Structures are given as structure tokens and as C-alpha cells.
Amino acid sequence: MGTEEKPIIKIMLADDHPLFIEGLTLMLKRETDFDLCGIANNGREVLDMLPVYKPDLILLDINMPKMNGLETIKYIKQSYPNIKIVMLSGYFDDAIIKEAKSKGANGYLLKSS
Template sequence: MPAGNADLIRILVADDHPILREGVSAIISMQKDMEVAGEAATGLQAIALYEALRPDVVLMDLRMPEMNGVEAIEKIRAAHPDAHIIVLTTYSGDAKALEAMRAGAAGFLLKSSLRRELLDAIRAVHRGQRHLHPDVAQDIALHAIEDSLSPREVEVLQMIAGGHSNKQVAWKLGVAEETIKSNIKSIFGKLRVSDRTHAVTTAAKRGIIEL
């Protein structure tokens, strides 16, 4: 492990926006018990810097070039199961949070709440606890007992969001149009909606698909 002050929580900041990295680093630099160990602009850089620096906590953006945050979390946690990772994102959907948690993240923060929650989240995760933004935790609880969309249903809905008709979706996926209609009926039931537009907006809000 690289040399450093053993009393400090060493933090790796991974985000492709320089201004956000600078802002987070400025907040951390004012704390007596923390220091920024390094900064990464891509998922691949985050993995490489984790190996080189072995920070105590990683702040990981979900959307980055070369490799997204979830994939980077999976890679880091596969090699280092004890890695403490907090997701930073603009997306509050429960699906994104669950995806990150399943990959091994211990915390989920909205970028809009960094000033209020960042430091407490870092300290909590460093102690081995979890930290979820309250709105995200509530969304997860609300949808916990619902059936989740299958990978095929997500694929169908993503294509619908892109403006494709049932016939176009069927052609692209190499299945019958009736199969797509059946998929859509199932999607409506699981999302508790009654039309395509509402299905797309609901899924996007929850982070199931991206617009």
C-alpha cells in the first residue's frame, strides 16, 4: 500500500467532469481527517488508480468514457472485495441504485446533495456502513416487491423510447410482432402504466432506461 498518513481517509475521485472533481476535492481538502489520493476521468483510469493507490474510499460517477461506473465497480470489487465505493450520480432512479449496489457499491449519492451529504457518507462507508440518499432509499422500498423488467423487456422499451414502432422492434430483434406486443403488455403491467409514453417516462425516471 502506498505510503501516507494512516490517520487520514484517503479518497479517489472518479468523474469525467473536471469541475466536479475540483469541487469535491476542495470540500475534502478542508477536512482534517481526509485527503484526496487521486483523480480519475474514466472508468479504466479509476481501476488503474485503485490498484496503484489503494485508497480507503472511492467516489465513482456512473457515466464515464471508456467504461461506465458500474463496470468499474464490478472490476474493482472482483479484485478487492473489501473496496469501499460510493456512487456519485445525477440519476435518482431506484434501478440505477440497485444496479450499483449489486455491483458492490456501499453508498449512493446524488450530485445535487453533495454539500449536505458527502462528508457523512465518506465517513460512514469508511466505517463499513452503507449510505443511501433518502429519496433513493424510499424509491427502492416502494418498488422492492414489484416484478422487475426482464433484460428483453428493457431492450424493447429502450427501442420504443428511441421512436421505433412495434414492427420495427420486432424486425430488429428477429421475433414476431405479436411477441413484442406481449412484451409491451408485460411492461405496462410491471410499471403500472397504460400507454407507451407513460412507460418510457416512468422507466427513465427510475433509471431503467436512458433517454
């Protein structure tokens, strides 16, 4: 039996906190199944980078400057409906989780996890 190669998952990270980005970047770079293809600091940067990097998954902070994560989801899903989105947040809020899911988020991850 031959060994099948697992596809590499292209991940884009969007967050405005440098220390959080640095920590998550170090974790993701240790994993051979992931390719961290882009890092954005706000929603506008995410939208500008999408056509270039074409990620499979976006880890998207909710609270960012210029365009927050909840606004950004709407634009991502209009043009790239197959991209998976996991929202990142520092706090647990049922209303925000429901709003994110209704806009197309596939998951919600607390930064403290």
C-alpha cells in the same frame, strides 16, 4: 487519557466533469480526516490507479466515458473487495441504485446533494 489519532481515509475521486471534480476536491482538501489520493476521469483510469494509490473509499461517477461506474465496480470488487464505493449521479433512478448495490456499491450520492 491520551488522545487517539483518527486514521486518515484515503479517497479516490472518479468523474468526467472538471467543475464537479474541482468543487469536490476543494471540499475534501479542507477536511483533515481525508487524503484525496487520486483523481480519475473514467473507469479505466480508476483500475490503473488502484494498485498505486490503494484508496479506502472511491467516489465513483456512474456515467463516464471508456468504462462507466457500474462496469468499474465489478472489477474493483474482484481485486479489492474491501474498498468502499459510493456512487455519484446527477439523477435519481431506483433501477440504477439497485444495480449499483447488487454489484457491491456501499452508497449512492446525488450530485445535487
